[in-house]
Amino acid sequence: MVDLTSSVAAGQGARELQGPRGPKPRKVVTRANVLIYGTLIVVSLYYLLPMWVMVMTSLKGMPEIRVGNIFAPPMEITFEPWVKAWSGACTGLNCDGLSRGFWNSVRITLPSVAVSIAIASVNGYALANWRFKGADAFFTILIFGAFIPYQVMLYPMVIMLREVGLYGSLTGLVIVHTVFGMPILTLLFRNYFTSLPEELFKAARVDGAGFWRIYFRIMLPMSLPIFVVAMILQVTGIWNDFLFGVIYTKPDLYPMTVQLNNIVNSVQGVKEYNVNMAATLLTGLVPLFIYFISGKLFVRGIAAGAVKG
Amino acid sequence: MTIRSILMAGGAVCAAGYASAAELEVMHWWTSGGEAAAVAELADALNERTEHTWVDGAIAGTGQTARPIMISRITGGDPMAAFQFNHGRQAEELIEAGLLRDMTDVAEAQGWKDIVNPPLLLDACTVDGRIYCAPISIHSWQWLWLSHKAYEDAGIPVPTNWAEFVNAAPALEAAGKVPLAMGQQGWQQNGAFQVMMISLLPKEVYLQVYRDKDAEKARGPEVGRIFQALAQAREMSRDSRVQDWNQATNMVITGEAGGQIMGDWAQGEFQLAGLVAGEDYTCLPGLGGNPTLQAGGDAFYFPALDDPEMTAAQGELAALLLDPQTQVAFNLKKGSLPVRGDIDLSAANECMQKGLEILASGEAVPDVAQLISADSLTRIEDVFVQFFADETITAEEAQEQFAALIEDAD
């Protein structure tokens, strides 16, 4: 990612990594700004309202929840639900809360996200720029696959994994995540690469660059936003996955969502809403963290002049 | 030294003498407070009284969540050592496919035939004369839970049977209460219907309809009366808009609702809220009518494993599940009734005692799950969901739909 990148996209690099295009916005109250920020703030309220309810509930004690108004802040703040959700809640026999499955979730998510995005981005690139005979047919099947309710595929998948001897292993689970993530991700990358100006690709071909060289030197550096979207999709999907994690592995590999499910989804007995909320927020922290830091990568892909260089 | 002797018996059945330590993965869906405490009793018993270790595979939710997981594990060729299933017809296919272990040897060595009461629990585990599961607890549906506070507020006495309960409804409504709390989910509505069938009619009708699939009976006037009663229940629960059963129970606990038809697991909610049976709430088995209980409940099944050590360990676990000491400890925590008739449960409260009496008198019928397939049951539930949601559906229409499904049931 050194020479070609710098010749094609370096010009924008330093400037564009700062954020959106153009100079920093000036501090002026224009009608357009009022409209933009007004809308965004109102919209944000809609998005934040449930968060408010969740955080407030997670900081209340159970007696207060029973009587209280769901929107009211706690009269007496307690962090006990958070502590309990993380390290004390009983999820069946084990009373160590979500902490039990945290590292398993990391062990599952990292390889699954990396492998699925790597494969899908190469697929998308091959489909967009190197279309070979029959590619369209496979791609159509793949898109069709995006619509199959995954519950229907549970048993065939068990049979397939059993036949190749990977049932119950981490590798098997990574394959499952890669397979079920592939339709949407491939589509994502294919369509993004298609929308890039073709001149870039053609120029590189004229220079004699091959499949992988063009992928790594030109396509990758120009598609950070779409990689961020893919990462958001996969990190969230895999981190929050419960069904695959529990069906294709064993208890010593169960992800954190199994504990979350056990805390939140117990059918019988009193529901501890505050612990439920805290557990959900805790489980959501990792994807949330990814969302926030990925903002840095959310730069403009193509700057003017990059093509003509 | 009774513990020793049981262990010896368990061990002797499965392997000659000493069985080496194994890790037994046990899958179940008991995760709420009382349930988890009950499972802990089982795990402690296994860990302390045998060399084996209990590996907990708890998956919360209904059987609907856990079932595909269990089936996948078993068909994927990597099964757990034991798993919880509602006993009934669910496991038949797994047995046919040879995926479950035949536990008859353990059952005979332990004399399960003599100790399990009511005997129909063991029948539910038996296919072609072989025993495939170990029953562990009994749950029954036939209970009406009544809030003393609600009736005090309305200024009328607490009803002692269904007819009085229906008559008291207007007074409760006048006092701003919901006469009948009911969660708006098919299984709860279907449960209420079955309870009425068993409690308000002779138990033969229930058996004719569900066991013999007698569609004429299901169309008949007796069952028609039950549908009328169900329409009354719909009327009385109109303002009960909760979903989960425990939210409905909470309405009874707070005195917001007069009563609720729910299984004995509701007991745990009252206990946790610090209410005392007989003082703060009343439980009427069989709706104060027929003292007959449906004996459903939980059982453990054991997948067929290749490893002889694991197989031996499974046997020990099975023996332990029916051991008197484990039975008492487990069922007291879970609020269910023990599967053995010969143990002392004086620690149980008033409601549990009532249930025990009925069981001791032999007035038990098999649970619906043992009589008709889960498929037919789901379709019947769909009828009740519609019936309760749409007041324009008459009792007669619902009865006809029900009878048609009974005709078609397997």
Place this chain on the structure above:
Amino acid sequence: MAASRPNQLFRNKSAKIAAIPMIATALVVFLGGTIWTVAHSFTSSKLLPKWDLVGLTQYERLWGTRRWLISIENLMIYGVCMLVFCFVIGFVLAALMDQKIRFENTFRAIILYPYALSFIVTGLVWQWILNPEFGLQHVIRSLGGNRPPAECEGVGLSLSCWLSGIEFDPLYNPRIAIYGILIAALWQGTGLIMVLMLAGLRGIDQEIWRASRVDGIPAWKTYLFVVIPMMRPVFVTTLVLIGAAIVKVYDLIVAQTGGGPGNATEMPAKYVYDYMFGGQNLGQGFAASTMMLLAVLIVVIPWAFMEFGRKNRG
């Protein structure tokens, strides 16, 4: 492109090797799995898949079941609303985000965060908020002083009476329950659509904006006539993403309403799941999912022809 060159087979070798995982997935998992599913929909499989053919029995029963028909109707309403709102909201938010605004990162995170949370609790929280007794309706009525209807009779125009009488109970009213689900689904899903559109907007050449500014074309016209047509590939992705989510909607329904009140929010995927694992009638579940897949096929195949036919000509 390279399509017409004689040494095409050799030239595309890397691309073909790179596409092996995709080809295997498409053929073995999706095609194989679908054939397996369709085949088993003609059987009487119950708890375990079993090769025991019963012809069209499962389909006859399926189409004779009221719940299935209602599920389809519900999905139509939900699907159309979801598609329209997701697109419009997602695009408008992305366009606002792209206006060199301050705190872009913060706003983006706020709109996107619901996507990170589990459906179970999302459903629960919205169930609370939409609960008439202690949710939004209660708060609004309290603003009006919560005056009883009797007090307001014949009062005429009065803000407090209007507020006290407001009805907002989507999850408890069968006629509008589906919109209660929609509110939560949009809350959860529009963030992702927004970032996807934003990525698309950022992939557009800066020259376009500069040129349109030089020509004095208003921004909304540039969006409508230049930018949106250029974003077609991203829209297709979005469409598939939303479409797949609509067809498969299950968890949210279970968490929020359980399909109720009555059948008001039942969905086909829930029917499939309930019968496969609840009713233990795999055959019935497979028959229902086959019908769903057939419906998808009717949409996907013409799309594929349009998409690839067009490309090949150009």
